[in-house]
Amino acid sequence: MKYIEKLQYITHDIPQFTHIEQAQLACEAGAKWIQYRCLSKPDEELLTDIHTVAEICDDWGTTLIVTDHIHLNGKADIQGFHIENMDADFVALRKLVGNDITLGGSAHTIENMIRLAKEGADYIGLGPFASTNTKPNDLPLLGIEGYSTIMPQLESLHITMPILAVGGIKIYDVETLMRAGIYGVAISEAIHSADDFIEAYQDFYDAVKG
Numbered sequence: 001m002k003y004i005e006k007l008q009y010i011t012h013d014i015p016q017f018t019h020i021e022q023a024q025l026a027c028e029a030g031a032k033w034i035q036y037r038c039l040s041k042p043d044e045e046l047l048t049d050i051h052t053v054a055e056i057c058d059d060w061g062t063t064l065i066v067t068d069h070i071h072l073n074g075k076a077d078i079q080g081f082h083i084e085n086m087d088a089d090f091v092a093l094r095k096l097v098g099n100d101i102t103l104g105g106s107a108h109t110i111e112n113m114i115r116l117a118k119e120g121a122d123y124i125g126l127g128p129f130a131s132t133n134t135k136p137n138d139l140p141l142l143g144i145e146g147y148s149t150i151m152p153q154l155e156s157l158h159i160t161m162p163i164l165a166v167g168g169i170k171i172y173d174v175e176t177l178m179r180a181g182i183y184g185v186a187i188s189e190a191i192h193s194a195d196d197f198i199e200a201y202q203d204f205y206d207a208v209k210g
């Protein structure tokens, strides 16, 4: 099993910080794992951005995961991809990228998770926990009850891969989520919209490490 960090900072298109600035701030705060999530730029611009983010991550020893855009594999120093498309064929994606690249997938239900586990994803982002401006949609919100129901089901199925809770998570939610058995959390808004990005990142880090 690959090492998966317990706190994943997800970059986002926001006016106050570029993706590069978010990566720099997260690394300064001690981030060991960043998900670069930019779905608004053409490949050429993406690659320019990702090369700079990859240099920052390399300087700080931080793992760089890119959301989707798996066709960029091999074109920049990227350690893995988080695939949001729930219909993606992870067996085919694994063949494409090989075993060294981390592959994470999104899930909303236990059925999604069983499939990702069977198809060899390295970790799962399970959500949405609560409503979020980062990717507004009308999916049912899992809330703490959703995680408390799903985590024991996974255990009884002997699915032991790391599960990250995601979507609208605030600092005060983390302790209860960890008690429900999740492995870690993936956060964007509660960190980038905080008064102090670095302090907010570190508060989440302390919360997940317990």
Ligand SMILES: Cc1ncc(COP(=O)(O)OP(=O)(O)O)c(N)n1
Pocket (backbone or CB within 6 Å): 008, 010, 035, 037, 067, 082, 084, 104, 105, 106, 107, 124, 125, 126, 127, 128, 135, 136, 137, 139, 164, 166, 167, 186
């Ligand atoms: C770690 C991680 N988990 C989940 C997502 C996004 O998941 P997605 O299914 O696209 O989001 P919603 O449909 O729940 O809004 C991610 N990027 N990273």
Ligand SMILES: Cc1ncsc1CCOP(=O)(O)O
Pocket (backbone or CB within 6 Å): 010, 037, 127, 128, 131, 132, 133, 134, 135, 166, 167, 168, 169, 186, 187, 188, 189, 190
């Ligand atoms: C659920 C989700 N969908 C895309 S990124 C993401 C996680 C970030 O959510 P937030 O910004 O609320 O932490």
Ligand SMILES: [Mg+2]
Pocket (backbone or CB within 6 Å): 084, 086, 106
């Ligand atoms: Mg989804």
